[in-house]
Amino acid sequence: xxxxxKAEFEKRVEAFQRNIREAGLDAVxxxxxxxxxxxxxxxxxxxxxxxxxxxxxxxxxxxxxIIGPESEAYAQGRSVIxxxxxxxxxxxxxxxEYPGIPVAHYADVVRMAMGHRVLKKLGLAGFSIMPLPVYxxxxxELPGVELVKADDTLTSLRTIKSAxxxxxxxxxxxxxEKAIDAILGEMAPGMTELQVIGIAQRxxxxxxxxxxxxxxxxxxxxxxxxxxxxxxHNKIKRNEIIQLNIGARVGGYSSSVGVPCSIGKLxxxxxxxxxxxxxxxxxxxxxxRGGTPAAEVVREYEEFVEHRGFKGHMLYGPxxxxxxxxxxxxxxxxxxxxxxxxNMTFQVDTFFQDKDFGLRWENGVRITKTGVERLSQKYMKxxxx
Amino acid sequence: xxxxxKAEFEKRVEAFQRNIREAGLDAVxxxxxxxxxxxxxxxxxxxxxxxxxxxxxxxxxxxxxIIGPESEAYAQGRSVIxxxxxxxxxxxxxxxEYPGIPVAHYADVVRMAMGHRVLKKLGLAGFSIMPLPVYxxxxxELPGVELVKADDTLTSLRTIKSAxxxxxxxxxxxxxEKAIDAILGEMAPGMTELQVIGIAQRxxxxxxxxxxxxxxxxxxxxxxxxxxxxxxHNKIKRNEIIQLNIGARVGGYSSSVGVPCSIGKLxxxxxxxxxxxxxxxxxxxxxxRGGTPAAEVVREYEEFVEHRGFKGHMLYGPxxxxxxxxxxxxxxxxxxxxxxxxNMTFQVDTFFQDKDFGLRWENGVRITKTGVERLSQKYMKxxxx
Numbered sequence: 096x097x098x099x100x101k102a103e104f105e106k107r108v109e110a111f112q113r114n115i116r117e118a119g120l121d122a123v124x125x126x127x128x129x130x131x132x133x134x135x136x137x138x139x140x141x142x143x144x145x146x147x148x149x150x151x152x153x154x155x156x157x158x159x160x161i162i163g164p165e166s167e168a169y170a171q172g173r174s175v176i177x178x179x180x181x182x183x184x185x186x187x188x189x190x191x192e193y194p195g196i197p198v199a200h201y202a203d204v205v206r207m208a209m210g211h212r213v214l215k216k217l218g219l220a221g222f223s224i225m226p227l228p229v230y231x232x233x234x235x236e237l238p239g240v241e242l243v244k245a246d247d248t249l250t251s252l253r254t255i256k257s258a259x260x261x262x263x264x265x266x267x268x269x270x271x272e273k274a275i276d277a278i279l280g281e282m283a284p285g286m287t288e289l290q291v292i293g294i295a296q297r298x299x300x301x302x303x304x305x306x307x308x309x310x311x312x313x314x315x316x317x318x319x320x321x322x323x324x325x326x327x328h329n330k331i332k333r334n335e336i337i338q339l340n341i342g343a344r345v346g347g348y349s350s351s352v353g354v355p356c357s358i359g360k361l362x363x364x365x366x367x368x369x370x371x372x373x374x375x376x377x378x379x380x381x382x383x384r385g386g387t388p389a390a391e392v393v394r395e396y397e398e399f400v401e402h403r404g405f406k407g408h409m410l411y412g413p414x415x416x417x418x419x420x421x422x423x424x425x426x427x428x429x430x431x432x433x434x435x436x437x438n439m440t441f442q443v444d445t446f447f448q449d450k451d452f453g454l455r456w457e458n459g460v461r462i463t464k465t466g467v468e469r470l471s472q473k474y475m476k477x478x479x480x
Numbered sequence: 481x482x483x484x485x486k487a488e489f490e491k492r493v494e495a496f497q498r499n500i501r502e503a504g505l506d507a508v509x510x511x512x513x514x515x516x517x518x519x520x521x522x523x524x525x526x527x528x529x530x531x532x533x534x535x536x537x538x539x540x541x542x543x544x545x546i547i548g549p550e551s552e553a554y555a556q557g558r559s560v561i562x563x564x565x566x567x568x569x570x571x572x573x574x575x576x577e578y579p580g581i582p583v584a585h586y587a588d589v590v591r592m593a594m595g596h597r598v599l600k601k602l603g604l605a606g607f608s609i610m611p612l613p614v615y616x617x618x619x620x621e622l623p624g625v626e627l628v629k630a631d632d633t634l635t636s637l638r639t640i641k642s643a644x645x646x647x648x649x650x651x652x653x654x655x656x657e658k659a660i661d662a663i664l665g666e667m668a669p670g671m672t673e674l675q676v677i678g679i680a681q682r683x684x685x686x687x688x689x690x691x692x693x694x695x696x697x698x699x700x701x702x703x704x705x706x707x708x709x710x711x712x713h714n715k716i717k718r719n720e721i722i723q724l725n726i727g728a729r730v731g732g733y734s735s736s737v738g739v740p741c742s743i744g745k746l747x748x749x750x751x752x753x754x755x756x757x758x759x760x761x762x763x764x765x766x767x768x769r770g771g772t773p774a775a776e777v778v779r780e781y782e783e784f785v786e787h788r789g790f791k792g793h794m795l796y797g798p799x800x801x802x803x804x805x806x807x808x809x810x811x812x813x814x815x816x817x818x819x820x821x822x823n824m825t826f827q828v829d830t831f832f833q834d835k836d837f838g839l840r841w842e843n844g845v846r847i848t849k850t851g852v853e854r855l856s857q858k859y860m861k862x863x864x865x
Binding site for chain 1: 482513514515516527529530531550551553554557558571572573574575576577578579580604606607608609610611612613615631674675677678679681682683684685686688689690694695703705706707708709710711713796800801805807808809811813814815
């Protein structure tokens with residue numbers, strides 16, 4: 096119920112291999128780690144834990160999953176790719192030596208996947224997280240093979256979501272809403288930001304989540320000013336902005352719901368920015384539809400914010416891709432050069448800040464021909480408890 | 481209360497710089513990411529989130545924290561290193577372009593940290609997780625600078641724990657025990673493995689944890705056979721082994737308590753291996769003391785297991801380092817070439833498996849001159865609910 100069917104994984108590999116051939120590559124080596132798990136899991140359902148992982152995908156033929164020395168039984172039980180190689184390059188970062196455990200080398204993996212076919216040009220996907228031991232071993236063990244960045248051959252597939260993917264994302268968003276329900280029912284002055292996160296974690300797992308979809312946020316007061324931060328042992332106070340960004344993950348698909356709230360009334364100045372933030376959030380959703388150039392969304396959004404007089408409060412936004420990762424390609428930026436397509440999924444992520452606080456509305460949408468389908472909307476309202 | 485004092489961070493940087501000079505290096509670039517956060521946090525208290533981070537530490541002079549383009553306010557509030565540079569190489573893996581945000585290059589960072597002193601030889605720490613964008617930019621922007629692996633200059637410091645570090649680890653272990661208390665009180669047949677994890681997460685945050693110390697384990701039945709795995713939606717059953725490995729993190733210091741248990745009686749064959757596992761676990765603790773060569777611990781442990789007739793059930797063990805990371809250097813392996821020292825901290829990690837199940841006892845210890853101080857011991861007993 097909470098996983099992509101095996102046949103869909105096979106279709107993904109086939110589509111990926113078409114992209115590999117079109118890019119003039121003989122194969123692509125894909126990389127993931129425990130936190131940045133998506134590329135390997137997209138092809139195999141395998142989620143590396145403690146160790147990292149790769150998938151070696153030849154332009155034609157069967158792929159090979161590459162794991163670290165401790166995960167053989169785990170990978171055999173989980174991977175939809177049956178051929179598995181263990182390599183020391185994918186070990187835990189504490190660099191154990193594993194005396195007595197036999198490991199493969201890249202030449203072995205190439206032989207497993209390609210037989211006697213020649214490897215001249217190897218693409219690398221997951222380039223921005225590919226670590227030195229992998230890269231240096233490729234250079235040493237595959238001399239003469241050209242290594243090229245090839246993220247697009249894979250991320251172009253991940254950008255357009257299937258019906259099964261959308262279903263898992265909707266489940267994840269529903270669980271995030273339930274976690275916010277519970278927080279709003281239990282949160283009280285004197286509770287720490289981290290204790291609020293504990294409520295969210297309990298609900299995520301209770302309702303069928305497999306993990307948090309991202310580092311969960313509960314910030315109170317000045318801490319809300321940070322675009323990225325970590326919850327602290329600071330205590331929740333009355334009449335302060337409390338920022339919640341809560342995301343569940345289901346079957347490898349992430350979500351996040353962001354809602355600014357307060358216990359008691361907010362000062363009028365703060366309330367005004369929170370309410371304007373929601374207007375801007377809804378405006379972005381109006382601007383999104385299949386066929387619209389991504390950069391145009393940004394231009395119109397920024398015009399809207401400027402026209403309403405809040406340009407100086409804008410740091411960030413308005414959207415980034417969401418799917419397996421809570422933040423994944425593509426971003427919607429002023430420099431974007433693509434047009435929105437049906438079944439792309441975006442996190443509408445509306446962040447404004449003043450000198451002493453910030454606020455962030457977050458909900459997910461699926462692009463349709465005529466606009467968007469909202470993946471969550473229960474908390475698109477100002478909450479004063 | 482739950483953090484390392486600022487003065488201790490300054491001492492760490494000074495000790496690190498002595499190691500840098502002794503290694504004949506002009507500087508070391510340290511790398512961390514959200515999951516593998518320890519090296520950067522050890523020097524700065526900064527914990528990268530979504531993005532990655534580095535610390536550029538010159539042989540003499542003041543270090544520079546390097547962050548991604550979204551974390552400026554977060555880093556200013558959190559880092560004990562005041563000088564901070566933003567670089568695109570440390571951005572999120574979804575590769576946003578951040579139009580309009582000014583970023584630095586490695587030459588700028590070198591100038592900030594070293595002024596006009598010459599950089600000829602640069603060490604790299606966190607080598608096994610250092611990603612390609614960092615490495616390729618170093619090669620391009622610092623031509624002629626020799627890049628060498630230099631993990632030992634930093635991990636040698638992290639291996640011996642201070643009184644403050646031990647205190648945070650003990651707090652983390654106590655929270656892990658409380659989480660297991662709650663699980664044993666609430667776990668019931670029909671609950672999923674993931675729902676049990678939700679209980680642990682709730683307790684970790686409730687009692688002052690900042691995060692899980694590692695990917696939490698609850699496996700039931702055949703799933704217990706895996707050394708590495710992920711909890712599933714499988715339901716807990718009576719009269720089956722249930723494996724719990726629960727770890728809290730406090731102030732950047734991790735813990736884990738592992739206990740095999742059951743609801744109702746276990747079959748005699750399974751119970752026998754669980755009980756032998758505990759004997760072996762206690763045996764390891766007897767073997768540990770300051771001055772003992774690490775490899776000798778492994779030899780004596782393996783002799784003990786073989787003598788008792790369980791050699792065929794041994795996959796893994798008996799110890800790995802623990803501290804900021806739940807698994808960190810050094811491991812205790814047959815190939816280890818160092819001797820145990822006072823205030824090293826190890827996770828005694830005793831794993832045995834049979835054809836259809838496995839079990840894993842886990843507790844932490846601090847090495848003393850005469851033996852060990854146990855960092856947790858409440859659950860060093862077979863639990864049948």
